[in-house]
Amino acid sequence: MIADTGTRLTTPLDDLPGSVGATFGPSSWRTITQSDVDRYANLSEDRNPIHVDPVAAAATPFGGTIVHGYLTLGLVVPLMAEVFTVTGFGMGINYGLNKLRFPAPVPVGSRVRVTGVVHAVSEIDGGYQVEPTVTFEIEGGAKPACVAEMVLRYYR
16 A cells, blocks of 8 residues: 655555556755765766856856756755655665756755656566656756656565
């Protein structure tokens, strides 16, 4: 049985097939700071001035530093955990992405949150593959920051 408690979608592993079409979210808002961006730049070694040099970034059409797209995507784990839960499984993995787009830049200091919908669930050996689309909204933004067609696997 699927329990949809407003913004959180919770389902036991064996009930995943019944979750197709279910929505979840929005998550809480998450502010992405320049410190977050700088730490990510050091870890990823992506030190493009548009992300880490406020003076250079101010002279671009963005008017300031913007968040790395993959940093935004990386926030899917804590944000989605707030609004999507599968119970009764032994192991879960991120199997990949079918499609990924970054329609709008995220200015540093912005707040983002996620919403999602389960598009497909298929049985795999030992469990289920779930394909949700997750959309990152920028507070006050006209377009989403990121739209990811995810592929997740949950095993017994």
